Amino acid sequence: MTTTTATAGPSANAVREGVRRGVRELHQMVTNRQDLAGNLIWLFGMLAPLYFLRDNELPHSTMPVAGFILPSVMSMCLAFNGMFSLAQQLVVERQDGTLLRLKALPHGMLGYLIGKMTSVAATVLLACAIVTLTGICMLKGVSPADAGLWATLAWMLPLGLLAVLPAGAVLGSLVESPRNIGLIMIPLFGLASVSGIFYPASRLPEWVQHVAEVFPLYWIGLGARSALLPDGYAAVEIGASWRHWETAGVLGCWAVAGVLLAPAVLRRMARRESGSAMVSRRERALRNPV
Amino acid sequence: MTVVRPDRRNAPADEEPVLEVHGLHMRYGDKEVLRGVDFSVRRGEVVALLGPNGAGKSTTVEILEGFRGRSAGEVRVLGTDPARGDERWRSRLGIVLQSWRDHGKWRVRELLTHFAAFYAPYSTPGHPRPRDVGELLATVGLTDQADQRIASLSGGQRRRLDIALGVVGRPELLFLDEPTTGFDPEARHEFHALVRALADERCTVLLTTHDLREAEKLADRVLILIGGRVIAEGTVEELARRTGAEAEVTWTGGGERRSRRTADPTAFVQRLFAEDGTDVHDLRIRRVGLEEVYLAMVRDAEAGRVEEASRRLAEVAR
Structure with a gap:
């Protein structure tokens, strides 16, 4: 064995083992009836309005109401799975000792994070694929022959994911107990309500628009609409444009900031983990059963 | 034992x-x-x-x-x-952690194999890492549970898995x-x-x-x-x-159960018999064990008398 492989080997090995870990977790999710049911119910809940509103056309429009719901469902899928489910899994797995166990392994934290990113990214992309395919099957306005649809999704989905994943990791490392995980939902829903997910942001007061424009959710929603709606609907948006450059810029900033900040926050979170921290959390949890 | x-x-x-x-x-x-x-x-x-x-x-x-x-x-x-x-x-290093409910969806062999893989780059001819997973499962007695989900293990089985996870890297x-x-x-x-x-x-x-x-x-x-x-x-x-320098002598005398601590039990028993040898029944001599000394130290420590606890051992050892 040469010196190069001796030093590069263990981290490459941990990355490979992390990807395997993510794939196994995904496999466990789809083979566990409870997990699968939870995910499907959530997905069906999101997609049901599409089905019921598929023929319900808006006045002066060729697009059914469902066509406008489709990009909203997609951006919520991306943001919630990417941010909330990653944060939630971090909190739960910190409490149940998963993190501590991996920390006791050489390069175990690297393997853990790669694994988590893999399984969450795969879940998000799977959910988005189901949403898109459902849209194509059900709605006349969305066509698989539209090359722009695939091109936009191809850059927007990975970039949006990169923008929200580190934010989810940071949020997850800040929440102490799974009982408080709901706290993350509150700002996320608040953000969703001003980000043009449910209602065009251009109709909101200008200062609210500026607040929404700081966060990735608005841009993910805009990107999803630009991919799934006919070009004419850009007129309803802020600035009457899909603003692809701005979308890439803001999401890119979030991604870069997250990639720079998240490792330090996660390291800090992992550093606090120890057997006695686990024991005291377990005792607290057993004293106050959920 | x-x-x-x-x-x-x-x-x-x-x-x-x-x-x-x-x-x-x-x-x-x-x-x-x-x-x-x-x-x-x-x-x-x-x-x-x-x-x-x-x-x-x-x-x-x-x-x-x-x-x-x-x-x-x-x-x-x-x-x-x-x-x-x-x-x-x-x-x-190997660390045996007390599991609670982590990795519940994983199967026993699957998790052990996954953990073992992290140690593979550190293997040397003189110290092969990791251990063979099959052999380790046999050592800790989990061969029959190898394909079971961890959440379905009993408490004892889970602890044996904890040990296996702690030693899989041959620490x-x-x-x-x-x-x-x-x-x-x-x-x-x-x-x-x-x-x-x-x-x-x-x-x-x-x-x-x-x-x-x-x-x-x-x-x-x-x-x-x-x-x-x-x-x-x-x-x-x-x-x-x-x-063990001190011993406890117990006996029944005058219809009552009596006991006395002494550094020289032989001399004490000789004196006891010399005083009234006919009324000494059920005589027992027992060395004061480490356990009692330790428990006394713990009691002192719990009552906040830490200095006293540390002196106790020095005292009996004198």
Whole structure:
């Protein structure tokens, strides 16, 4: 064995083992009836309005109401799975000792994070694929022959994911107990309500628009609409444009900031983990059963 | 139960200790948890850190594991300061953690294989890593459960998996922090046998416990940690000998059960018979054991009389 492989080997090995870990977790999710049911119910809940509103056309429009719901469902899928489910899994797995166990392994934290990113990214992309395919099957306005649809999704989905994943990791490392995980939902829903997910942001007061424009959710929603709606609907948006450059810029900033900040926050979170921290959390949890 | 172990105390003197702790202090705010802990452990020794809850055992072990910083003191674990231990250093350690409900969806063999893979890059011809998963499953008695989900294991089976996960990398130094808390006697017995079997191959073991019997069963050497200091150390026999200077004489006389503690039981019994030999029945002489001394020390420590607790051992040893 040469010196190069001796030093590069263990981290490459941990990355490979992390990807395997993510794939196994995904496999466990789809083979566990409870997990699968939870995910499907959530997905069906999101997609049901599409089905019921598929023929319900808006006045002066060729697009059914469902066509406008489709990009909203997609951006919520991306943001919630990417941010909330990653944060939630971090909190739960910190409490149940998963993190501590991996920390006791050489390069175990690297393997853990790669694994988590893999399984969450795969879940998000799977959910988005189901949403898109459902849209194509059900709605006349969305066509698989539209090359722009695939091109936009191809850059927007990975970039949006990169923008929200580190934010989810940071949020997850800040929440102490799974009982408080709901706290993350509150700002996320608040953000969703001003980000043009449910209602065009251009109709909101200008200062609210500026607040929404700081966060990735608005841009993910805009990107999803630009991919799934006919070009004419850009007129309803802020600035009457899909603003692809701005979308890439803001999401890119979030991604870069997250990639720079998240490792330090996660390291800090992992550093606090120890057997006695686990024991005291377990005792607290057993004293106050959920 | 008697366990015959090779006497590792005669190891070559030039061999570097696996564990070296000098003047270890730990302070949380105003609270001083460790107040100058000193000890060292040689290769192959099984050492128990014995003490009541709150004595600082877990804090000590977590500092040694590199999971916790320290306020002051010199610490060397496998020749490295744990605060600066890298991943190669970590690959030489084994930590047996108490599982609660982590990895519940994983299958036993799947998780063990996954963990084993992290150690593979650190394998050397003289020290192959990781262990063979199939053999390890057989050693801990989980072959039949290999394809079961971890959530479906019994408590005892889960603890055996904990051990397997701790030793899968064939560690040179193994940490066991309060390994049998909450065990029934049978599970405890099983666990002790398993640790002894695994500790056989050159592996050094540091375990913490508040149970003297456990320390006696597993350890070559015992360190008694009370009030943030190691106040006594030695083999259980040595400690027992040091505390066995006093004896308790009990008998029935005048229709009553009587007892007396004395340093010279022979002289006392001679006097007893000389005074009224016809009214001494059911005579019993018992050495005061280490257990009683230890329990008395723990009581003192719990009542906040830490200085007194440390003096107790010195007193009986005089």
